[in-house]
Amino acid sequence: MHTPALDLIAAVVDPGSWRCWDEPLALTEDDPGYRADLLAARRRTGLDESVVTGEGLLHGRRVAVVACEFRFLAGSIGVAAGERLVRAVERATAERLPLLAAPASGGTRMQEGTIAFLQMVKVAAAITEHKAAGLPYLVHLRHPTTGGVLASWGSLGHLTSAEPGALIGFLGPRVHQALYGEEFPAGVQVAENLLANGLVDAVLPAARLGGVAARALSVLCDGGAEVSPLPDAGEPLAGEPPSTAESIRRSRRPERPGVREFLAAAAADVTLLSGTGAGERDPGLLLALARVGGAACVVLGHDRGSRATPAAGVPEHGQALGPAGLRAARRGMRIAAELGLPLLTVVDTAGAALSREAEEGGLAGEIARCLADMVTLDAPTVCLLLGQGAGGAALALLPADRVIAARHAWLSPLPPEGAAAILHRTTERAFEVADRQGVRSADLLGRGIVDRIVEEGDGFLPRLGWVAGAELSAVRALAPEERRVERRARYRRL
Secondary structure, three states: OOOOHHHHHHHHOOOOOOEEOOOOOOOOOOOHHHHHHHHHHHHHHOOOOOEEEEEEEEOOEEEEEEEEOOOOHHHOEOHHHHHHHHHHHHHHHHOOOOEEEEOOEOOEOHHHOHHHHOHHHHHHHHHHHHHHOOOOEEEEEOOOEEHHHHOOHHHOOOEEEEOOOOEEEOOOHHHHHHHHOOOOOOOOOEHHHHHHOOOOOEEOOHHHHHHHHHHHHHHHOOOOOOOOOOOOOOOOOOOOOOOHHHHHHHHOOOOOOOHHHHHHHHEEEEEEEOOOOOOOOOOOEEEEEEEEOOEEEEEEEEOOOOOOOOOOOOOOOOOOEOHHHHHHHHHHHHHHHHHOOOEEEEEEEOOEOOOHHHHHOOHHHHHHHHHHHHHHOOOOEEEEEEEEEEHHHHHOOOOOOEEEEEOOOEOEOOOHHHHHHHHHOOOOOHHHHHHHHOOEHHHHHHOOOOOEEEOOOOOHHHHHHHHHHHHHHHHHOOOHHHHHHHHHHHHHOO
């Protein structure tokens, strides 16, 4: 079933707030067959083209909306529709409005040929300029979305959702069967399969779209309100630091809270994102938008997985991080940089994936690219060392403007057992080697790797959230060039 564009808009924007931007289009086509098709589409839909544009309020926030009407020649994009889209995007950019796109289209309008095909270029260019202006672009893929629309403005969102059961794919089933003489494999071009493969962030009915989009925009459009630091933020820690062995053992306890528990206890307005947007998912990496300790930010962190239902074959102390997880991390970095949002990374990993798939997937190169992106990122950055910090998988998310550590967190070049195997050909001396390497939070603080340690115990996660929020607010207040220079100097001094 095809949801009419105006029905979708009415379900999303606040009642009575919709204002259409579209100017009437004259019918200028000379071809009698095409002209008759256009007239029939106008009578059937009550619209003059396949695209509707305008603005409305989304939970009180002014937003621009562009939507396809599939009943109008299969939502296809010709010259008039392309021009209408571009003008709407340019107006949203000029008026600094977040943009919500809701395509439902078979792609290029075949009756207009190559000139219609090239409309996708100018639409994609306009959206790229919109994003370059630091403005959010959200996409909701409706049934069906295929061809050039999916391959241009349908795939450029900072966040992307899809209609339940929607057909979404580059080559439509009818075209595939005509070209190859066989049906396209069932279940591939379906919204739920795209979600499972990390190509969309959520599958949502129209009734939920407005609420989810509003929550995401409350973070994406945050103006950087100041967050007050904790009164005792600078107080020294009490007592002697725990031993290296004690911290490592504590960090590996199955019941130890991870990034999900941290967000549940210390964050609001959380929107989880799925995968890299490129057909990959990695259970070892969580990506989200959230307000942590009052500060809006992009959160990316190592995910220990569910403590109640651990994945088969996963050790009790964490998921291994693979190349896809690091590509998802870089997606989070791009969102933060494009929208000027602070980035909070959460380190809690037993190490990178050790497998043929990880090696062939370019694990080392992805670690290198994450390091390079983190060190040079335009966005303000804070790293939270929450638990284990083993090897390159930890290092990839570490180089931030400020680094906070939980009392029993640690950081080492390899899992301690791996380091002991290299140095002594046995894993039995793992804690001895780790102690000599100086992996504890107290050692990291003494060497300037960590800026602050947060004690554990009662109220640990909420307290950790407020400290993170205060740090995010502080680094956001710095001038961008000052922040970048100091970040480089920080790691140059080590």
